[in-house]
Amino acid sequence: MSRDKVISADKLVHMKREFGFPDDFLCSLVPKYPEYFRLVGCPGEEKSFLELVSWNEEFAKSVIELRAEEESELTGIRVRPSFNWKLPPGFFIRKEMREWVRDWMELPYISPYGNASHYEQSSPEMEKRTVGVLHEMLSLSLLKRMPVPIIGKLKEEYRFSNAFASVFTRHSGLFYLSLKGGIKTAILREAYQNEKLIDRDPLLVIKDKFVELLEEGNKERAEQLRLKRQQVQKELEMVAVKDTVSDQQGELESGEQL
Template sequence: MLFCRSSISTHLNYRVRVWFQFTSSISSLKVVWRKDEKLDEAIENEKKWRLCARVVKEVLNEPGQVIPLRYLEKRRERMRLPLKVDTFLDRNPGLFDTYLDRIKPKSEPVRFIRVGERLQRFLEEEKRINRENEGLVVAKLCKLLMMAKDKVVSADKLVHVKREFGFPNDFMVSLVPKYPEYFRLVGCPGEGKSFLELVTWKPELAKSAIEESAEKESNLTGIRVRPSFNVKLPPGFFLKKEMREWIRDWMELPYVSPYEDASNLDQASPEMEKRTVGVFHELLSLSLFKRIPVPILGKFTEDYRFSNAFASVFTRHSGIFYVSLKGGIKTAMLREAYRGSELIDRDPLLKINDKFVEMLAEGHRERAEKLRLQRETVQKEMEMMALRNSEQGSYACGEEMQKIEDLDC
């Protein structure tokens, strides 16, 4: 009996110690941020095409998809375009056509730009890829609602993150109404008071990437694998002993699915920390590039029950996430999704981005060939001029020699 009481007491003391460790020191645990050049490179590699995408988006959002060139020039700062629009058009041929038109009936004609033939072909290809992957987009949208508190998310927020998850530009009007068995739109998007509700819970979608990975491994090995985060610290990364012990104990806690009801969890509990990490992991897994800017995630604090200090989770769990500072903005990245600077498993919707990059490359090759022909033409003209000058010099020299001979005579 004494032994039994002693064991119970020891176990309770351990539980109290661990609970105290989590609740009292979780906010004081600090991990020094360390630069990961390869993951930063993944963002840097897309810098050029993202710049082009911003300009394209600006024009496509205009009525009739046309805009006076000078108006676009005034928006350079907002688009973060470091060069003049004329220079941008010259360096990216085929994106837009220029033509003269009047802004007002009696005004002088000015230069306008409109969608070019090459860009139009890409937009048709984008529609085709979206149609082929409509089921994937619907599943992603369902999952975002299934993780949310009360299974409701602001429609305007979802529109704001459409590019992060690969949703079509007009998905609220072209896609959502097609699936009334899954979605209910309350209010009108754009007014700040519209919401998208989940109508039907889909059990087959209530599995996170972590759970699916564990299930896949269990099927391959025949051994039940417990869902767990993949901790992948970069080379040379060092954690203090206190932090290593904390992570070890935290990893031993049961995995909390982001699709489970979390309304009964205390915000400061280790279980809530486990769920928060799980939600972030799932959100990044659903995103196109397995990364999302931290300020964008912050917009969903209420929807997904994040604490106000949610950003500290990314540095506290540096073996799971990485926070890049590229472009002057914090971007949360999923470490396991990358091998060096390359994505391991590519989202099917990334075909759209690949087609966009191919379109830009086609224009760049066209420009390079044009510049090469111009250089060759200039070179030939210079050689012809040099030859003519040489011939004229020889002829003049001959005349001078003849004069000298005549004088000698």
């Protein structure tokens, strides 16, 4: 999706958590696929780049396009790729805005993997393409959401305008902009239902199981510590009873001697 099929490796390192990349993905993952990627420069010096060596049309299909293909196969009718623009219950927009959204949705879908060099930055087509890129980025992320500042790191590579973040509020039927924690986070609206992620990535499932194991281990350890404290307390009480009995016996013996 990036300009010239090249992206900053250092920027990808900053985004690795968002996409579930391992910490050493530049060393462990990239070299395994020399037919696809080439690492240029030394990572960590802000002058390294990940370059796409060969182009595969099968990989250059967005979530929107794949969804349209699946629907076409199921129905036998050619389905045009289109965004799933839907507002949550109780959320309304003005008539003028509804008309603008309707006209914008009628514009042909522009694949984020296509060449966008001939589009003017301020044109409706470029906005359609920008929305497509943002939709694809969020769809590829683990949690289907990303902090806006992190997305902004790829502004140059993806030809985003300086005001690209306004897209999230202008297209409220596609995105939700959260300000929780004082950080602007863009959320893919269709990926959530009642604030719950609908389709969980396998990595998240593994993470959840790992957290469950940790919690079970912590509970077991806490229980062991509790039982140990009870045993220590019981032993202390027994020692105290023995000392009391010994003192009493000593007093009795002293009285008999007198």
